[in-house]
Each structure stands twice: as C-alpha cells, then as structure tokens.
Amino acid sequence: MIPPIEEILRDINELQALKGDGHYQLSTGRHSRRFLRSWVLVQKVTLIERISNLLAQSFWHDEINAVLSSSVMPCPIIAYGVARAFCTSGKSVRLVLPINEHNRLKIGSSDEILPGERVMIIHDIAVRGGVINQLEDLITGSRAHIAGVGMVFDVSGGEVQFPKDVKTVAIIKEGFGKEDSVNCTMCREGIPLENPYDELHPS
Amino acid sequence: MDDLNTIVANAKAVVEGHYVLRSGLHAKSILKTHRIASRPAFVERLADRLANKLLEELPSEGMPIENILTFEQRTGIFAFALGLALSRLQGKEPVISLVGSYKVDSGEYKERLLVEDSLKPEDRVLVFYDKRITGGNLAVLERILVDEMDKGKNVNVVGKAVLFDFSNFLPEGYKAASKVISLSDDSDYNITFYDPKSYEGCLCCRQNVSVVSCASGGLT
Numbered sequence: 001m002i003p004p005i006e007e008i009l010r011d012i013n014e015l016q017a018l019k020g021d022g023h024y025q026l027s028t029g030r031h032s033r034r035f036l037r038s039w040v041l042v043q044k045v046t047l048i049e050r051i052s053n054l055l056a057q058s059f060w061h062d063e064i065n066a067v068l069s070s071s072v073m074p075c076p077i078i079a080y081g082v083a084r085a086f087c088t089s090g091k092s093v094r095l096v097l098p099i100n101e102h103n104r105l106k107i108g109s110s111d112e113i114l115p116g117e118r119v120m121i122i123h124d125i126a127v128r129g130g131v132i133n134q135l136e137d138l139i140t141g142s143r144a145h146i147a148g149v150g151m152v153f154d155v156s157g158g159e160v161q162f163p164k165d166v167k168t169v170a171i172i173k174e175g176f177g178k179e180d181s182v183n184c185t186m187c188r189e190g191i192p193l194e195n196p197y198d199e200l201h202p203s
Numbered sequence: 204m205d206d207l208n209t210i211v212a213n214a215k216a217v218v219e220g221h222y223v224l225r226s227g228l229h230a231k232s233i234l235k236t237h238r239i240a241s242r243p244a245f246v247e248r249l250a251d252r253l254a255n256k257l258l259e260e261l262p263s264e265g266m267p268i269e270n271i272l273t274f275e276q277r278t279g280i281f282a283f284a285l286g287l288a289l290s291r292l293q294g295k296e297p298v299i300s301l302v303g304s305y306k307v308d309s310g311e312y313k314e315r316l317l318v319e320d321s322l323k324p325e326d327r328v329l330v331f332y333d334k335r336i337t338g339g340n341l342a343v344l345e346r347i348l349v350d351e352m353d354k355g356k357n358v359n360v361v362g363k364a365v366l367f368d369f370s371n372f373l374p375e376g377y378k379a380a381s382k383v384i385s386l387s388d389d390s391d392y393n394i395t396f397y398d399p400k401s402y403e404g405c406l407c408c409r410q411n412v413s414v415v416s417c418a419s420g421g422l423t
Contacts, residue, residue: 071276
C-alpha cells in the first residue's frame, strides 16, 4: 500500500502543481527556486480528501470545536475537509471562514468564534506566516484558544513564529530555496523572474 | 423534505430582514447557505441527496459526470462534497473547475477559471451553484463555458444543478428553457422576492423596513 504522503506527492506531480528549477516571485516579496500552485489542488477531490484526513489524524485526540482558514483557495476546501474528517469520527466540528476586508481578515456576520472554544488553523503554504498570524489574532481576539496549526506545505524553514505550546503539523516540509530579493542568487545568475500569480490575476 | 427542513432549521439558515440582492430584487427573508456550509454533516447529507438525484434524473449519456463547473468559496465547498459523493456513486472522480472573480486593470471584475485548463475537450460538465433566484450566477458559468467552446473546447453540458431553487416567480417559459435539478424550491421555505421597480414594489420598502444587509454577495 502506498503511504498517504507518497500518494499526495504523486497527485501533486500529476496536477503539475509544483514548479521547480525556476525563479519565482513569492507573495512575500522573496524569490524562490520552486513554487507550489496550490490553487490547482482543488481540481482533485480525492487529493483534498487525503490531505484533509492526514491533517485531521494528527489532531485526532485533541479537543477541537472549529476549523479556521483564510478564504483563499484551496484553504477553505482543505479546512472543510478537515472539519468533515472530524465529523466523520463523531466529533462536532464546524468550519469558520473569515471575510477579507481591506486586506485584513475578520469574522463575518454569519460566523462566530465563541470564547473558550478550541480552534484549529488550516493553511496551504506557510512562507513567513503572515496569514497564519492574522488567523491567530482572530482566535485570540475572540477569547478562544488556538488548538493547533495544520499546513500542507511548510516552506518557512523555521521562520514562522507560532505561539508557544501550539501544536503545528505540516504534511510536507522543505525550504524551496527561498532568498531575499536583494542579493538573490537567481537574479545574479540572470534567470528571468516569473510571477506565478500572473496566472491568477491576468491583466 | 423533512431532512432538508431539519438541516435548514438547525443551521438557522433562513434569516429575516430586508435584503437587497445584486440582481436588484428585494426579499424579506433569505437562505444563507454559508451557515449550512459551515456544518460538514449538513453539507454531506445535501451532497449525497443531490448526487443520487443527478444519477436518477440525468440521461444516461450524460453519465458519468466528469467535471463540475462552479464558483469559489462556499459553493466550492458544496461542489467538493458533491464531487466526493459522485465519485462514490458513479465510480469516477469528477474534476472540480472553479470560477473566480478578478479585478482587471480597468477596475472591473471579470469571472474566469481558477485553473485555465481544468476543463478538457469532450468533458461531460455539470454546471452547479448552491441556489438559484434569478439564475444570474448560473448564467455567468454558462458564459464561461461558451468562452471555452469558442477556444475550441467542445465540452458537453450534461445539466445544471442547484441545492435550492427559489425561481418560482420567474416566467414559466424562462424556467422551462433553463431547467435545473434541485433539492427544493421556494415554496418549501416561504421565501418571497420583490421587484422594487414593479407596480406593487417591495413589501418591506412599503413598510419602511430599513435594509439590514446585502445578501450573499453573489448574483444569485
């Protein structure tokens, strides 16, 4: 039987989600040799199911009341999948999706995080942890507790500062060869810089 | 129906107020599918029912469904659950093709496929949205399909489906021409829409009920 992570990697390759040996501009402003087009993952429901189940299994014995993610694809669908996996095992876990107002996340009128609840954060790729930090603020601002952070890819190389004692799980951890845009080796090598988000936001 | 009513009631999905939809219609109450989408147990039950209904009602040449075309966000969540249910029932996994709305240089918003090549030539495509009121969102999805066909992708549209259909007020001719498969209609929830430009206008406007919120944020 193929281990779940191998199956996930096989599907990611099949979808050509991982771009390698290039020079990519990340949303954080940094440059990278590799890039994950995470939005293409939503095409394959069984891949999302596998990812979600694996993340949920890591928190199987923890008390979780809600799963929170950003509203940018594929995060809501993975977060839904995680909440679904918990529900399948008999737990009552709901999904909370914040709205984006002027680039700040906030809980919309149809959602709520109750004081004292234990909320799990789901994110697709952690680079510098900006979105995860915003999601943490939403939880602590509601006087709830961060039950854990589940990520598909952690490419931060340990840079993301998670609150102490918060359990964090990443399915895949790797560096992606990130570099600051100043003193970037790939720039010096003359490799043309690509903005992979152009695919999402064509002019 | 009992199960659907239970889901809608338990999710507290029908909310009262004075809502203005993007289509311009007013409503005294609306169904916030977002509240259902946040409860996986409810979503799974709706998806299973719709998948079974599709298998019963779609012509056999439309099966298996190979692609589900829908929007991002909450509708994408329902489509994911529907995709899993269909995978189990028809033994083939449909691809989910999501459409997003993007701001272009002119400042306008345009809808386009999140993954450009998610629709393949000859795919049997189901057009899906969570609810229909005037059918604006379904029309946007159909326009995307026409654009794709213009590019030479001859996809086969096998049908249109929604979870909730609130289009009873639309002219019969229009409804017949744009048949959708749905789990319920507006008569089940007593939701009435008003055209403020019509002779009778909107009941809430006449009663001076202030507009409390815009509805779902979609064209619905």
